[in-house]
Amino acid sequence: xxxxxxxxxxxxxxxxxxxxxxxxxxxxxxxxxxxxxxxxxxxxxxxxxxxxxxxxxxxxxxxxxxxxxxxxxxxxxxxxxxxxxxxxxxxxxxxxxxxxxxxxxxxxxxxxxxxxxxxxxxxxxxxxxxxxxxxxxxxxxxxxxxxxxxxxxxxxxxxxxxxxxxxxxxxxxxxxxxxxxxxxxxxxxxxxxxxxxxxxxxxxxxxxxxxxxxxxxxxxxxxxxxxxxxxxxxxxxxxxxxxxxxxxxxxxxxxxxxxxxxxxxxxxxxxxxxxxxxxxxxxxxxxxxxxxxxxxxxxxxxxxxxxxxxxxxxxxxxxxxxxxxxx
Amino acid sequence: xxxxxxxxxxxxxxxxxxxxxxxxxxxxxxxxxxxxxxxxxxxxxxxxxxxxxxxxxxxxxxxxxxxxxxxxxxxxxxxxxxxxxxxxxxxxxxxxxxxxxxxxxxxxxxxxxxxxxxxxxxxxxxxxxxxxxxxxxxxxxxxxxxxxxxxxxxxxxxxxxxxxxxxxxxxxxxxxxxxxxxxxxxxxxxxxxxxxxxxxxxxxxxxxxxxxxxxxxxxxxxxxxxxxxxxxxxxxxxxxxxxxxxxxxxxxxxxxxxxxxxxxxxxxxxxxxxxxxxxxxxxxxxxxxxxxxxxxxxxxxxxxxxxxxxxxxxxxxxxxxxxxxxxxxxxxx
Amino acid sequence: xxxxxxxxxxxxxxxxxxxxxxxxxxxxxxxxxxxxxxxxxxxxxxxxxxxxxxxxxxxxxxxxxxxxxxxxxxxxxxxxxxxxxxxxxxxxxxxxxxxxxxxxxxxxxxxxxxxxxxxxxxxxxxxxxxxxxxxxxxxxxxxxxxxxxxxxxxxxxxxxxxxxxxxxxxxxxxxxxxxxxxxxxxxxxxxxxxxxxxxxxxxxxxxxxxxxxxxxxxxxxxxxxxxxxxxxxxxxxxxxxxxxxxxxxxxxxxxxxxxxxxxxxxxxxxxxxxxxxxxxxxxxxxxxxxxxxxxxxxxxxxx
Numbered sequence: 001x002x003x004x005x006x007x008x009x010x011x012x013x014x015x016x017x018x019x020x021x022x023x024x025x026x027x028x029x030x031x032x033x034x035x036x037x038x039x040x041x042x043x044x045x046x047x048x049x050x051x052x053x054x055x056x057x058x059x060x061x062x063x064x065x066x067x068x069x070x071x072x073x074x075x076x077x078x079x080x081x082x083x084x085x086x087x088x089x090x091x092x093x094x095x096x097x098x099x100x101x102x103x104x105x106x107x108x109x110x111x112x113x114x115x116x117x118x119x120x121x122x123x124x125x126x127x128x129x130x131x132x133x134x135x136x137x138x139x140x141x142x143x144x145x146x147x148x149x150x151x152x153x154x155x156x157x158x159x160x161x162x163x164x165x166x167x168x169x170x171x172x173x174x175x176x177x178x179x180x181x182x183x184x185x186x187x188x189x190x191x192x193x194x195x196x197x198x199x200x201x202x203x204x205x206x207x208x209x210x211x212x213x214x215x216x217x218x219x220x221x222x223x224x225x226x227x228x229x230x231x232x233x234x235x236x237x238x239x240x241x242x243x244x245x246x247x248x249x250x251x252x253x254x255x256x257x258x259x260x261x262x263x264x265x266x267x268x269x270x271x272x273x274x275x276x277x278x279x280x281x282x283x284x285x286x287x288x289x290x291x292x293x294x295x296x297x298x299x300x301x302x303x304x305x306x307x308x309x310x311x312x313x314x315x316x317x318x319x320x321x322x323x324x325x326x327x
Numbered sequence: 328x329x330x331x332x333x334x335x336x337x338x339x340x341x342x343x344x345x346x347x348x349x350x351x352x353x354x355x356x357x358x359x360x361x362x363x364x365x366x367x368x369x370x371x372x373x374x375x376x377x378x379x380x381x382x383x384x385x386x387x388x389x390x391x392x393x394x395x396x397x398x399x400x401x402x403x404x405x406x407x408x409x410x411x412x413x414x415x416x417x418x419x420x421x422x423x424x425x426x427x428x429x430x431x432x433x434x435x436x437x438x439x440x441x442x443x444x445x446x447x448x449x450x451x452x453x454x455x456x457x458x459x460x461x462x463x464x465x466x467x468x469x470x471x472x473x474x475x476x477x478x479x480x481x482x483x484x485x486x487x488x489x490x491x492x493x494x495x496x497x498x499x500x501x502x503x504x505x506x507x508x509x510x511x512x513x514x515x516x517x518x519x520x521x522x523x524x525x526x527x528x529x530x531x532x533x534x535x536x537x538x539x540x541x542x543x544x545x546x547x548x549x550x551x552x553x554x555x556x557x558x559x560x561x562x563x564x565x566x567x568x569x570x571x572x573x574x575x576x577x578x579x580x581x582x583x584x585x586x587x588x589x590x591x592x593x594x595x596x597x598x599x600x601x602x603x604x605x606x607x608x609x610x611x612x613x614x615x616x617x618x619x620x621x622x623x624x625x626x627x628x629x630x631x632x633x634x635x636x637x638x639x640x641x642x643x644x645x646x647x648x649x650x651x652x653x654x655x656x657x658x659x660x
Numbered sequence: 661x662x663x664x665x666x667x668x669x670x671x672x673x674x675x676x677x678x679x680x681x682x683x684x685x686x687x688x689x690x691x692x693x694x695x696x697x698x699x700x701x702x703x704x705x706x707x708x709x710x711x712x713x714x715x716x717x718x719x720x721x722x723x724x725x726x727x728x729x730x731x732x733x734x735x736x737x738x739x740x741x742x743x744x745x746x747x748x749x750x751x752x753x754x755x756x757x758x759x760x761x762x763x764x765x766x767x768x769x770x771x772x773x774x775x776x777x778x779x780x781x782x783x784x785x786x787x788x789x790x791x792x793x794x795x796x797x798x799x800x801x802x803x804x805x806x807x808x809x810x811x812x813x814x815x816x817x818x819x820x821x822x823x824x825x826x827x828x829x830x831x832x833x834x835x836x837x838x839x840x841x842x843x844x845x846x847x848x849x850x851x852x853x854x855x856x857x858x859x860x861x862x863x864x865x866x867x868x869x870x871x872x873x874x875x876x877x878x879x880x881x882x883x884x885x886x887x888x889x890x891x892x893x894x895x896x897x898x899x900x901x902x903x904x905x906x907x908x909x910x911x912x913x914x915x916x917x918x919x920x921x922x923x924x925x926x927x928x929x930x931x932x933x934x935x936x937x938x939x940x941x942x943x944x945x946x947x948x949x950x951x952x953x954x955x956x957x958x959x960x961x962x963x
Contacts, residue, residue, distance in 0.1 A: 017696075042516035042517060042518060042519075043487075043516055141606060155607050155608075156379075157607050158607070185378035185379055185543065185607075185608065186378060186543060186544075186545065186584060186587045186588060187378060187583060187584065187587045187604045187607075188378075188607055189587065189589070190586070190587035190589075190604070191604075193589070212516060212517055213517070213589065214517070214591040215546070215588070215589025215590055215591045215596075216589050218589065218590060218591050218592055218593045218595075218596040218597075219589070219590070219593065219596030219597050219599075220596075238593045239593050239594070242591070242592065242593050243593075252518060253517055253518065254591065255521070256517050256518045256520065256521035257517060257521075257546075257591045258520075258521070258524070258544075258546040258547050258549070258550040259546060259590070259591060259592070260545050260546040260549050260573070260585065260588045260590065261573075261590065266525050266528065267521035267524055267525055267550070268521070269518055269519075269520075269521030269522045269525060270518040270521075270522075271522075273486050273488060273489070273519070274486070274516060274518070274519075289518075388858075391862060393858060393861055393862060417864045417866075420862065420863065420864040421864075423862075424862060424863075425858075425859070425862045427855040427858070427859060428855070429855055432854055432855045432856065433854075433855035433856050433858075433859050434856055434859075435856045435860075435874050435877075435878070436686055436856075436878065437685070437686060437687075437877040437878055437880075438877075439683060439685075440683075441680075446860065446863050446865070446873075447862075447863030447864060449865075449869075450863065450864040450865055450866070450869070451863065451864045475680060476680045476681060477680070478680045479680045479681065479682050479683050480680075480681070480682075480683030480684075481683040481684060481685050481686065483686065484683055484684060494859070497859065497863070498862075501863075
């Protein structure tokens, strides 16, 4: 398996007025060519900050340490100028709200062509032809007409298509998508998920899908990483985590998600609230909300450890939890 | 369950907005709702689903008279509240409350939790004195799972889930009969969503509430609702019992929505084919003629462009489609 | 939940007895951020010091501001006679006059700003909340007021209130509210879209209850910031009017009047300019630092 990205022991901290907050702790994972990794967690789990750190896009008071190896270059701690060489060309990111990433006063084709002109020294005219071809590839209706539009003239779904086209123009090895469908309507979301699936197949791009919605990742992801309180708490294939979750948090997330095919009288939610990163609980960060906890969980943090089958979890409870039936 | 009395009856409700009204330009007319009619029985939960711009939030606000409908009637216990003078309507607000989507935005940042929850009491139950008000606030806070110590804190000190509990307490404090829940969980984290949905179900049982549950999330709506109303571009597309709608959708749009819902189950998610609903929702300023869904419908025929399909009774509910009888639609997923 | 049950009685007792911890209000948060800002904190101290000196200082001075010392006219500082900052062309103690002038400047600025805040907030909030035709008419009126020459109004006001500087500045406050009204209207337009305003309507609150209970408290930020910027503006306006002879009348004085007398003779008698100028500049600088500090403290997102 050739790895396009491998992250080792990454930490992300933010300096506040008098204190320091750890948003991501000791995160390690790798990403193979063409694979789709889903990073699942709730707000404050550190899932977005981890990838902003890799992209060198942390807020000014943020600091990242550790290694994020893109081939044999470490992206963490790299000077912004040097990073620009890789950003967009090898690794690209798209966000929930495309409007914030598009310049409202430039036509779509101008903005997109600029990427090619900058990274591949293509001439303007050729770049624009390429742009229209890419817009067509990402399923933009009437690509020539839309290429001449300004961002505000497009619908939310079309803007997200523009962002995807922009991200894919240089055929990056890695595409990071941070909640790309959350703001979209269900029918458009379904179109987008289809698009992501076909793009990873056609371009061999590795996709990182950051989301809180398990429904979105079920049909799309090969592997999953569940994050809680800034740490990875469970890693494995999508099927392993959905049908045989070993971390109580993963199980809780699954039980919290309503299923359109099954109407239960009550959902079985996780009790309590997600922790604040400033005041993480002692021991296992999840213990205050955990139904499986015992004494050890209060005092000692479980390490992320191999449990066989190529999967890892950070939990003191041994063996399978209550199994979910295959529907 | 069907012998419960009708509590709310909507008849031919319509609402348009004019936008861009400037000195020298003619304003555009946006038809937000057209010809909406349905009834809600006491103690029932009616889910309203649809995508952005379908008018679901406008409908909720028209029912509560937060927006004034242009046409039609809103009969609350037999009385048309759409034609009531403002003062009279204010008295009815005790019975009709609302919960909002963005829990933090719906709380006044300058007021304490206690003041926020007590706010409706000032105008709707002026007979209560300060002590009685405070007691009622504490009682309601307890009902929604907030600790009494939180009464003097400010909204920004709370997380989204707790803020939504404050919003629910405010809606509950006047002992309402009907609560419109406008996307009450879409801004919340998954684990908190489930807590709030359970809370709403408990409160409904405890206080005998009737709920109108507005959401774009079909999984959530199906979970909470007895009956479901599907809207598309301001028109009623289908209305049926939750199970019937899910197992035997009659309208192509309902089916398309059902197949588009993400399923948290990898094997089934990989197997299923999405019902290739092409394109995006047309602009409500200039909706298609005839059936508004025809531009995205693969069953559309000539008639669909010419004539608006009437709402027909299917035996299980209502559907607005010219071809519902001939189409054998498969269930959602 | 109707009727008084045993549980309700228990709850009532509990409600009376409950001592719930106080939360951190937005204002407290803002104050904490303000105190953390050194420039703003120093400005507050200097301003407080100036106010204190201006009002208490005169009691400790041997000379009153309108007392003429015939033996020392246009004299530089003289500690023996108690003219610590010298005397003016009529032999009056310059320090006493500067303190009186500072009092007057602060008073008129405070009065005018207060009047402009009250009118501007009420006017702007009403126009913004009701919107539509009322808003259009109200804001066109503001536009017309803007277009009319300011000085013309001032001269009319002088004719009416000539002898009373405080009333004069009530009048000037009545002119200064235009910008405040525009700012408040803009903020109100965005606030009234917020869900908590809709929630208040669903709770049966009438338009004025919404404006004054829900909208106006949320305008604190921009209003306070703009008010701190208005104060120095009015101090300058006052100086300018006094310079033209339209402001404060003798023997009373103001910083502007003192400077207008000191400026022409600055080469021969620098003390006549320096003393009032130091007070004026210090106040203006402090107010503008304070305004900056308040903006950062009340709008932390903008940083």
